[in-house]
Amino acid sequence: MKYGVLGAGAMGLRFGVLLQKAGFPVDFVDIWDTQINKVKEQNGVYVSRDGENKHLVPINIFSPEDYTGNPDVWIVFVKQMQLEDALKRAGHLFTKEQYVVSPMNGMGHIEKLDQYFDTDKVISGTAMIATVLNGPGDVDFMGPAGSGSMKIVNQNETPDEMTHKIVEDFTKANLNPDLTTNFQGTLMAKVILNSVCNTLCTMFGIKMGEFIQAPTTEALSKQLINEAFDVCERAGIKLLNTREQEWQAIVAAATKAMPLHYPSMYQDMSKGRPTEVDYINGYIYELGLKYHYEATTHEFLRNLVHLSEFSRDFDPDTLLATVKE
Structure with a gap:
């Protein structure tokens, strides 16, 4: 099958490059002109591990306006x-026959994808695959070849x-997909x-392997987990x-899959x-409010x-000068 990757950032590049390496035709479409121009200038993307x-x-990389291909799967x-x-810029590229797979972080993307694709052809999931975009046209795959895993789930469950063909292709590309039937x-x-992990590591500028070593990590994590589970149970x-x-x-x-990430x-x-904190901690808080529950720790972190x-x-320096005045 032919794949089109919308969003040639860190994860888009990893999925697309690995599928291309496994023998599948892949086109990349991006809305970041700097990325497009850099990749074209150097005739490709630099990949490290x-x-x-x-x-x-x-x-092959294009803007939505310049792309004329017709992939089987986005x-x-x-x-x-x-x-x-x-999606608005690429909307003219989507057809009723195409499937879409989007294992993005956070929540909020499904409703947007449903505006452009048949809901029976919308597949989401999760990706535990650490990747870093060092800069335009330069990506670093973290972990040894074949590391990381993902879950795939149909919106209609x-x-x-x-779907099984996509799982087979992703398996050949060493993306280690696991098919589930529990969407939410x-x-x-x-x-x-x-x-x-994302929020606390970001607040303190530490890697996941450093985060897990702190004596307060378990208590902080379980407080956030318990609030989120309380929300989900009510929902x-x-x-x-x-x-x-x-x-x-x-x-x-934090200890095995992505300690250096x-x-x-x-x-x-x-x-x-x-x-994307509004789509992660913020989503949990807002979902809780719908069921008369306040996930206050998530809102505090947001x-x-x-x-x-x-x-x-x-x-x-400018702030100090202003205060002195």
Whole structure:
């Protein structure tokens, strides 16, 4: 099958490059002109693994306006706050026959995808695959070849023949997919993990392997986990894990799967970009409000992240001069 990747950032590049390496035709479509121009200038994307063996991989990349291809499956990896614009610009490329797979962080993307694709052809999931975009045209795959895993789930919770073909292709590309039939439970399990690891690592500028060593980590994590589970129980969402299993998933991610990884939220924060905290901790809080429950720790962390985003724009010297006046 032919794949089109909408969003040639860290994760989009990893999925697309690995599928291309496995022998499948892949086209990349992006809305970031700097990325498009850099890849075209150097005739491909530079790929490293854990900072080593940097090499150029030729890829085809286009803007939505310049692309004329017709992939069988779209893979969508766009930041939540940019997704609406990306889908609008690429909307003329989507057909009723195409499937879409979007294992993005956070929640909010499904409703947007449903505006462009048949809901029976919308597949989401989660990706525990650490990847870093060092800069335009330069990506680093974290972990040894074949590391990382993902879950795939149909929005209608009924896998069809095409879904199984996608799982087969992803398996050949060493993306290690696991097919589930619990849509909300699958997505929320990753949202809860991200609400702990991504947010706390970002606030303190630490890698996941450093985060897990702190003596307060278990207490902080379980407080956030318990609030999120309380919300899901009230919303009638059956999660894949128990509360203890969710904590153990965080331990495994931080000690075995991605100990050297800075989460994507930290990468956004450190590069002056808006974070996805509203679609992670904020989503949990807002969902709780619908069922008369306040996940106050999640809301507190969301506000702290936004305060940190706000404070990035201050020049200490200018602020000090203003105070003296």
